[in-house]
Amino acid sequence: MVREGFDLLGAFNWSDHLPWLARLYDPGNVEARCAALVPRVRRFVSGIIAEHRLRGPCQKHANADFVDVLLSLDGNEKLEEDDMVAVLWEMIFRGTDTTALLTEWTMAELVLHPGLQVKLRHEIDTVVGPRRTPTDADVARMPYLQAVVKETLRAHPPGPLLSWARLSTADVHLSNGMLVPAGTTTMVNMWSIAHDATVWASPEVFRPERFVEAEGGADVDVRGGDLRLAPFGAGRRVCPGKNLGLATVGLWVARLAHAFEWGPVAGAPVDLGEVLKLSLEMKAPLTATATPRENVVGVF
Template sequence: MDSSSGAAGRSSLVYLLPLIAKPWLDSSSAAASPSWIPLALALLCVFAASAILFWCFPGGPAWGRSLIFSKKMKNAAAIPGPRGFPVLGSLLDMGALAHRRLAALARSHSAERLMAVSVGSTRMVVSSLPDVARQILASPCFADRPLKQSAQELLFGRAMGFAPYGDYWRRLRRIASGCLFSPRRIAAQEPLRQAETAAMVADISGSAARSNGGGIAVRGFVQRASLNSVMRSVFGRRIGDGEEEVQAMVREGFELLGAFNWSDHLPFLRQWDPQGVVKRCQQLVPRVNAFVRKIIQERRAEMAAAEEENSSSSKAAGGGEDFVHVLLSLQGEDKLEESDMIAVLWEMIFRGTDTTAILTEWALAELVLNPDVQRKLQSEIDSVCPAGQPVRDSDTERMPYLQAVINETLRLHPPGPLLSWARLATHDVEISGYHVPAGTSAMVNMWAITHDPSIWPNPEAFDPERFVENKSFDVRGIDLRLAPFGAGRRVCPGRALGLATVKLWIARLVQEFSWMPCEDSPVDLSEVLKLSCEMVNPLKARPVSRRPAATH
């Protein structure tokens, strides 16, 4: 850290001035004597003057403190950006449509390449251009992530998403790429995905029949299928009808991780926990620990019994084992402590559940609004899988239009429009000609990039043809014009599994049904940013079976 981090610490005392004065204000002698009034007024004047002084600089108060107290920053060119409000900076812009608001701010300040933003006391830079995004995501100086209070409380500081870059993080990454998300393992788990997809299709068919031609709410079906798929991959079990407790834990975790917590950016609020984030986390963590630890102990006992019988029939080397079994089988330097296993396994649930469900819902919504695209996709599926033969993973590789539909959905509705979580500068670094000090958070506004008319002609239109013309386009972090899973060291390790699942789901759902609009509930593409960017109003549509009644 350079002197700017120490300066930020010293200047943060300004925020504590009202608290320093509190003993004088609360003391019993204060009521008898007005001697505290001049001191309180002086402290308030210092606080107000400092807040206004810091606010005057480009980027707002957090950047103002750095520019005043850091010797390196005094000689550096100021990064353009909004000042926001004193103390708060642009904190109020980080709401349900933060990606759109940040894109508008970048345009208004001519700061698409790099924009300085203050979110309370958090110093941030935001890029809305692919070449600068690559500098950020590929830089070893941005290999860390700032640890949100909710993530820390929910144990994720020891999981891959938030663990600091170093030996432990590299070990987790090696386990993920070599054991959990390897191509061989993804292929071996196709029967699991097929089973959950078939169950989802059957549930939708039954619900559609009961609705007598009315619409169904799609979100519940894809969320259930997503959670069951991840639960079977991670824990080797589905969510049963009597396990509402597990579903409740997952929902609560989603809400806590997706909530914008003011205490992350105004540290003096942490002692009060005004949004109740810490309290809710402390109530959730013991339940999570008990649930995951029980499964680990059960699996450990099963493995011990199998070893005693010298039997390997239950777990073949082909990759059929769940993630718990994989982690328990690790030896040597890769072996994890049980507490770390709990953090890793629980993170898998959150990172793997919502993205696939949300992306599938967005895709179906666009297909309802664009029936010509839906018919063309059905024609491709029918040509590859004639006579209603169920689609398999190998079939989807021969469906370029399916891939184009998914790519266009990712472009128009990226689930993580700000790439989910920011990066953290561990050292001073130069980005796009600007000095960025250590301790700065960096975000890539992928939504702004994917809606930039200079990059994507007619960006607001849903047009899969743009990817048909460019069949080699890779969304896995190679081309930063569309990198919904990130890039560099912190790229999403489960992206291949997620894409395989979504391709299979959309292919099967479009193969089995024609998706029609509901007259009483038109498709609304309004969005809200939570843990991911989802539809404000869940999709309601009419699934009409494409199979003859006798064979459905």
């Protein structure tokens, strides 16, 4: 359903430009596919809500999650089911694609750079040890892991163009002397900024150390506080899921690197070719070997 949704978002739809043609001309079958997707989404998300209702109030069990919190709202904050479906689907839809892509890009770079993988695993082992899996709290104590994720965001930003086109409403004079006249259509190309040699030394090199202060790197806030690397945007329209996305990717990379040694598949080297759809995807999906580490617990 997520893949179908993203395919539909990226599809050209005549009715966006000529609404009166919608019922007469739909060569991509976009309208019909949208109409078929909506009830599937509703059934799926409503099923999740129903399961949580059966479990009872979140105060009565230890594994309470976001759905339980929504169900516990009362008074003016109480949400109708339609609103809960919309909120939960937005989290699933917006939080699945880019998070999965960032995890895939990170693992691809670790497969290509076994030395970095060893360094990361040493940090994870130091913090966690072999007898348990990494947790969210552990990730906060792993600066090199966070640097690896930041460097992946720099090298392969899932959203290389930060937003849809914007229209300049007034003349704007940039610090470099350039004039952006009123009426100009503009976009922020974060991929270009992240690969600019005047901003980043050797931008073609994957080097997480550039974000490790203890190794001479910079403390860059990728959540919108530093425009050299703002993959989530900045200001009022910054991505609201930035913290959840970073936490999720950090946790999964930590668990995957902790439980397995990763390597290339014989005869199928990792290809870092890119293809831009709604997000920046690997042109050839990652394939790799995962060898369980001895005396280390699994991913879960």
